[in-house]
Amino acid sequence: MLLLTPEEMGRADRLAAESGIDSYGLMIRAGHAVSAAFLRLYPAALRADVLCGPGNNGGDGYIAAEALKQAGVEVALFHLGDPENLKGDARRAFQACSIDGKPVEDYRPAAGAVIIDALFGAGLQRPLSDALCMLISQVNEAAEPVIAVDLPSGISGLTGKVQGAAFSAAHTVTFMRAKPGHFLLPGREHCGRLDVFDIGIPQRILEEAGGGHHLNGPDLFASALPALTASSHKFRRGHLGVFSGGPSASGAARLSATAGLRTGAGLVTLAVPPNAAMVVANQVTAVMLKAVPDVAALDEWLEDKRLSAFVLGPGFGVGEKARAFVSALASRPLVLDADGISSFADEPDALFALLSGADPHCVLTPHEGEFARLFPDIAADDNIGKPEKARRAAERANAIVLYKGADTVIAAPDGRIAINANAPPWLATAGSGDVLAGIIGGLLAQGTPAFEAACAGAWLHGQAAKRAGEGLTAEDLPNHLPPLSGVS
Numbered sequence: 001m002l003l004l005t006p007e008e009m010g011r012a013d014r015l016a017a018e019s020g021i022d023s024y025g026l027m028i029r030a031g032h033a034v035s036a037a038f039l040r041l042y043p044a045a046l047r048a049d050v051l052c053g054p055g056n057n058g059g060d061g062y063i064a065a066e067a068l069k070q071a072g073v074e075v076a077l078f079h080l081g082d083p084e085n086l087k088g089d090a091r092r093a094f095q096a097c098s099i100d101g102k103p104v105e106d107y108r109p110a111a112g113a114v115i116i117d118a119l120f121g122a123g124l125q126r127p128l129s130d131a132l133c134m135l136i137s138q139v140n141e142a143a144e145p146v147i148a149v150d151l152p153s154g155i156s157g158l159t160g161k162v163q164g165a166a167f168s169a170a171h172t173v174t175f176m177r178a179k180p181g182h183f184l185l186p187g188r189e190h191c192g193r194l195d196v197f198d199i200g201i202p203q204r205i206l207e208e209a210g211g212g213h214h215l216n217g218p219d220l221f222a223s224a225l226p227a228l229t230a231s232s233h234k235f236r237r238g239h240l241g242v243f244s245g246g247p248s249a250s251g252a253a254r255l256s257a258t259a260g261l262r263t264g265a266g267l268v269t270l271a272v273p274p275n276a277a278m279v280v281a282n283q284v285t286a287v288m289l290k291a292v293p294d295v296a297a298l299d300e301w302l303e304d305k306r307l308s309a310f311v312l313g314p315g316f317g318v319g320e321k322a323r324a325f326v327s328a329l330a331s332r333p334l335v336l337d338a339d340g341i342s343s344f345a346d347e348p349d350a351l352f353a354l355l356s357g358a359d360p361h362c363v364l365t366p367h368e369g370e371f372a373r374l375f376p377d378i379a380a381d382d383n384i385g386k387p388e389k390a391r392r393a394a395e396r397a398n399a400i401v402l403y404k405g406a407d408t409v410i411a412a413p414d415g416r417i418a419i420n421a422n423a424p425p426w427l428a429t430a431g432s433g434d435v436l437a438g439i440i441g442g443l444l445a446q447g448t449p450a451f452e453a454a455c456a457g458a459w460l461h462g463q464a465a466k467r468a469g470e471g472l473t474a475e476d477l478p479n480h481l482p483p484l485s486g487v488s
């Protein structure tokens with residue numbers, strides 16, 4: 001699903017005006033969506049406390065306040081700054097509002113009220129003042145329900161970051177399309193339940209205004225998933241190679257291998273150091289085993305062109321061997337995870353050189369710590385959010401970057417960005433990242449392009465976790481993957 005950054009939403013607004021759509025009409029519909037949400041969600045509320053800011057978000061607030069008054073609700077209105085300074089549609093909305101307001105400095109939350117937060121939305125530019133931070137923390141502490149207009153004030157719609165302080169809303173009412181900040185952390189946790197209302201901007205304008213940000217879901221990857229036909233044959237379903245660590249560190253790679261097989265790779269082989277062969281052989285059945293002691297043995301194995309993708313990293317061990325193996329694998333579809341990433345911490349440019357110059361065919365799956373090892377300057381840049389960090393990293397590495405976390409972001413060097421929001425918190429369990437690497441490897445092995453494989457991998461991982469339920473362990477995940485033929 002297309003997401004719109006605040007800047008893109010502003011562009012959509014301008015394009016809508018240029019095409020003759022009345023911008024005040026948009027504001028009226030936005031304000032009415034907010035008042036309707038109030039009436040639907042809080043029919044027993046004693047009062048609506050409407051806090052209006054100095055821009056169009058405040059304009060939506062004035063429309064909502066008047067509509068609620070007309071509906072018989074007791075409304076208390078507060079404005080930030082002098083409303084005589086309002087401009088454009090917001091000024092018109094203020095003038096059409098028959099409620100006398102007070103300065104927001106006078107506002108004190110009281111029991112029984114529902115707060116409508118119309119202070120700032122897409123136009124939040126900088127951290128809030130101390131006085132506003134104080135007001136917001138008083139409202140949050142009072143724990144009366146807050147309906148946020150467009151975004152909880154204080155949350156950046158672009159990055160999901162808190163600019164000083166932010167309302168913890170019970171509901172957020174936004175317009176036309178959700179924004180990245182509704183799904184990125186901590187923004188997502190401040191939004192409460194998100195409702196997206198159509199206020200009448202045509203789809204073609206949204207698509208013209210929008211860019212690369214999407215909410216991860218089947219619309220991004222379903223058509224690129226492998227499909228089984230009557231003539232399917234195990235060799236046509238791809239052969240995934242997964243590299244294991246030594247005898248006491250094979251569990252992670254075994255999780256990846258099982259996940260790759262469950263995702264539909266026709267064959268999966270665990271490449272093991274010879275001293276781990278017996279241990280691993282005792283633990284696997286459908287997954288095959290191959291002793292690969294060194295790079296010479298790897299080069300020989302790679303002559304088998306039916307091997308169609310690889311996973312390297314889970315439990316592999318950090319060091320020279322990992323670097324040498326990656327060097328041998330760099331031209332093939334590869335998921336590089338965990339130790340495979342950390343092995344390049346001292347020389348990330350060596351990895352980027354290996355991956356440069358071809359169509360992106362490698363998926364890097366760093367968590368926050370691993371990301372900072374490969375991209376220290378990007379990780380440390382507080383001025384940009386997670387999607388932009390992932391995008392810059394993908395561009396630098398010429399690889400798909402799947403930046404893990406509760407708000408996993410997948411980015412491609414060409415600028416495509418997907419934000420994954422379907423992962424339940426019980427995915428935070430040992431080995432779940434190894435399963436993710438295996439799912440992506442299984443898809444790569446079947447010929448799914450790298451960006452789509454990474455998006456599908458993150459989404460399927462979340463679906464498996466939801467199906468397995470709270471309390472799962474990583475071993476449960478492969479068994480709960482949904483059938484690919486049902487993903488649409």
Ligand SMILES: NC(=O)C1=CN([C@@H]2O[C@H](COP(=O)(O)OP(=O)(O)OC[C@H]3O[C@@H](n4cnc5c(N)ncnc54)[C@H](OP(=O)(O)O)[C@@H]3O)[C@@H](O)[C@H]2O)[C@@H](O)CC1
Pocket residue numbers: 009010012013026027030053054055056057058059060119120121122123124125126127128129149150151175199
């Ligand atoms: N797009 C659409 O199609 C539609 C959009 N609609 C609505 O418009 C909203 C966007 O409106 P917007 O652009 O006027 O921005 P908004 O969020 O009101 O804030 C700007 C004001 O805040 C001020 N300000 C900023 N940061 C500040 C700070 N830290 N502390 C203090 N002040 C600060 C800033 O001041 P300045 O930076 O200029 O000094 C400016 O005055 C959008 O969220 C949605 O609700 C709907 O009406 C329907 C159609």
Ligand SMILES: Nc1ncnc2c1ncn2[C@@H]1O[C@H](COP(=O)(O)OP(=O)(O)O)[C@@H](O)[C@H]1O
Pocket residue numbers: 338367404405406407408423424425426427428429430431432433434435436461
């Ligand atoms: N709070 C959370 N909510 C949802 N998903 C999470 C959360 N924390 C971690 N995850 C997901 O769980 C997986 C953990 O992977 P990783 O950090 O590599 O751990 P491990 O090495 O133990 O497998 C990632 O896919 C990550 O996105």
Ligand SMILES: [K+]
Pocket residue numbers: 057117118119120121148149150151152153
């Ligand atoms: K708001």
